[in-house]
Amino acid sequence: MPSRQIPPSASALIESLRGTGYSLETAIADLIDNSISAGANCVDLTLEWNEGDPFVVIADDGAGMTEDRLVEAMRFGGAGPSVVRDRHDLGRFGLGLKTASLSQCRRMTVASKSGDVTAVFCWDLDHIRTAGDGWELLEGLSEDVAHLAQPLSDRPSGTIVIWDRIDFGRVRERPTLKAFLAGIERVERHLAMVFHRFLAGDARRLRIAINGIRIKGWDPYLEDQGATIPRPEQTLDSGGERITVRGFILPHPDRFANSTALEAAGGPNGWAAQQGFYVYRQKRLLSAGGWLGIGGTRAWTREEFSRLARIRIDLPNTIDEDWHIDIRKAQARPPEGLRAQLERIAGDIRKIAKQVFFHRGRRAEPSNSDGIARIxxxxxxxxxxxxxxxxxxxxxxxxxxxxxxxxxxxxxxxxxxxxxxxxxxxxxxxxxxxxxxxxxxxxxxxxxxxxxxxxxxxxxxxxxxxxxxxxxxxxxxxxxxxxxxxxxxxxxx
Ligand SMILES: Nc1ncnc2c1ncn2[C@@H]1O[C@H](COP(=O)(O)OP(=O)(O)O)[C@@H](O)[C@H]1O
Ligand SMILES: [Mg+2]
Incomplete structure (x- = not known):
């Protein structure tokens, strides 16, 4: 049968990909995933207002890329979901670097050093729009951002991503300083949550700093405070892969030293929203809170009385399809075969959480098997x-x-x-x-x-x-x- 090649129009496709639903904080988190996969120990973020023409720089000290690999990395849909990935790889669709970046800015430049060679390439939406309709990748560093790639020269290897002509995905509005500063705060809180196990050294240790200030991880389970009730960890089989589930019942609100501590423990979205399942893929938090549609015919909702329940689920990166990991990796949906087991485990945790919430920490178990409390x-x-x-x-x-x-x-x-x-x-x-x-x-x-x-x-x-x-x-x-x-x-x- 005769056939024709009809490549998509570059500018139309990229403009539509811009709206895939990233926010500033989820976009930056996606780039940090790449840094982690590349073995970085440090990620330095710079978010600079620059008198209303902001730029963002994400610099890591990972393995970097050769020129060929960088060109491949700039390809939309490079290595997709069917590629078998290294166990520590946080990537999936071969789109993150590009779509996350271009959701926030109109020009992204990537400079990467590996061996002694530094390669630089750039996607410039305005260039693509005016220069015909091809997928024309620019090579080299434009003068106005050249100084931002400087840190690479002091490192044996690493990658720097530079966003400029930032519009945060809003075509008509100019960013305001107030919104920009609020954005930095959201980025900090989001990264503190999403990478908390890396920041605390539970996974491989990672240092992330924003404008020179180091981010401290936020632990949803307050494990170091001693008042959380951890439940035993359980191992489940998900399509031949091992996943682990562990519930925690957080302390009653009365038990926090003050309202600041109480609020901090609630998390970026507050106590009620942050109850439920915390799904991790390779220790990177994908979805924070919510009951994932579990709970029988009428799925559980985020009730006041269950807000002390938080349940950690650890997934490997080999079962993305079963768990419906979405493009921004901000969502996960448990496979049908596991729902009953998850419901049983979570139902138990919710019950205890409810008792703690109403009874100020009184545990449910009787002290003796005959139910009589003896001192x-x-x-x-x-x-x-x-x-x-x-x-x-x-x-x-x-x-x-x-x-x-x-x-x-x-x-x-x-x-x-x-x-x-x-x-x-x-x-x-x-x-x-x-x-x-x-x-x-x-x-x-x-x-x-x-x-x-x-x-x-x-x-x-x-x-x-x-x-x-x-x-x-x-x-x-x-x-x-x-x-x-x-x-x-x-x-x-
Ligand atoms: N900071 C980085 N350091 C080294 N390699 C990177 C970095 N960022 C991206 N890459 C390379 O570019 C590829 C494409 O990245 P991306 O578009 O985010 O897709 P994915 O992460 O799904 O593979 C990655 O698989 C990786 O090989
Ligand atoms: Mg990626």
């Missing part, structure tokens, strides 16, 4: 401490939650008590004068216990538990559980 635990020999205080007793959990970091004083005190239980003395006294007098199993004895139980229930209510829950908890505590109909009797007074 003393007798350990078999040769335990160092024969008699220990159960840390999961509801009253201690409540106290610990209220103390926050001062919980250490509580621990020290309990430890001291456990180490100095006057066992010898108790034993001697018991032998000599009989056991200490127990309260009688009669109305007088029960009356005393009920009074004491009532006092504890009142304290728990004052601490924020609802009254019915407090009564139910106290009724299951030793020794109050021995009083007949204790719950009803507490309810009366």
């Amino acid at each position: 003393w635990q007798v350990n078999p020999p040769p335990a160092e401490r024969r008699y220990s205080v159960r840390r999961d007793h509801p009253l201690l959990v409540m106290l610990r939650d209220r103390l926050g970091r001062d919980g250490e004083v509580l621990d020290a005190t309990l430890e001291l008590i456990e180490r100095t239980v006057p066992v010898d003395r108790i034993w001697l006294d018991t032998v000599e004068t009989g056991p200490p007098q127990a309260l009688g199993k009669d109305p007088v004895g029960y009356g005393l216990l009920i009074d004491s139980a009532r006092g504890i229930a009142r304290t728990m209510t004052a601490a924020g538990l609802d009254r019915a829950a407090a009564i139910a908890a106290v009724a299951r505590m030793e020794p109050f559980d021995s009083v007949p109909d204790i719950a009803e009797r507490l309810g009366e007074g």
Whole structure:
């Protein structure tokens, strides 16, 4: 059959690709993915207002590219999804460098050094538009941006991407200084989140600086604060590949030192929006929060009561198709075969998160298997401490939650008590004068216990538990559980 070559019109196609939905921060994150794939340890961003004609420079110290590879890298749709990639490669479509850049500016220049050779190429939308309609890549550094490529000369290798004629994708409006400064802030918060595992050294360590100031990672799980409840990590099979899932229940809002700390922990989009799944591909965060359409016929939404639940999902870069990784890599959708398992894991986390949210950190598990909360635990020999205080007793959990970091004083005190239980003395006294007098199993004895139980229930209510829950908890505590109909009797007074 006869055929014809009909290449697309370059300017029309590029102009339409400009609208693929990048924002300044997601575009920059895409370029940093490339730097990470190229083995960079440092990425230096420069965002310069330049009196209303802003430019952005992204410089890395990665492996760089030879001239041939750079030309190939500038091709739209170079190495696409079908290419098998190195395990550490964060790329996918062979479009990121170009579409991310040109979504924000009308001219992008890439200078790359590998070996002793530096190559420079440039896509200039205005040139493409006026010079016929070919895919004409310009070679070399134009004079007005030449100084921005300077850092390369001091490095053995690396890549510098320069954006100028920036319009942030808005054709008609000129950028304002205020919007530009707000943009820098968004970039900082976004990168702190998306690359937090790199910035903290959990993945390969990476340094990112904006205008000379180093970005500190933002950890969605507040793991270093000690008050988060981590759940065990689970491994699932996704089309023959291993993925891992781990849930975290964040501390009750009361437990933050101040409102700044509370707000920071909420994340760039706030507490309610940032609940749910955090999907990572090669430790790079793709999607932060949301329930990914999971939750049965009526998918879960971002409710107030589940906002302390955050669930980390780690994916390799080999299952993009199954997870519907989208072009900006800002989205992921779990495959059908995994939804039931994810729903089960997440349902559990949501339940605990709800309890923490309403009960200020009270954990769900009863302290003993029979559901009775006992404060003393007798350990078999040769335990160092024969008699220990159960840390999961509801009253201690409540106290610990209220103390926050001062919980250490509580621990020290309990430890001291456990180490100095006057066992010898108790034993001697018991032998000599009989056991200490127990309260009688009669109305007088029960009356005393009920009074004491009532006092504890009142304290728990004052601490924020609802009254019915407090009564139910106290009724299951030793020794109050021995009083007949204790719950009803507490309810009366
Ligand atoms: N900073 C960089 N350092 C080294 N190589 C790079 C860099 N940026 C891009 N490249 C090369 O250019 C190619 C195309 O990049 P890109 O358009 O982002 O597509 P993708 O990342 O999906 O492969 C990459 O696969 C990589 O080989
Ligand atoms: Mg890329």
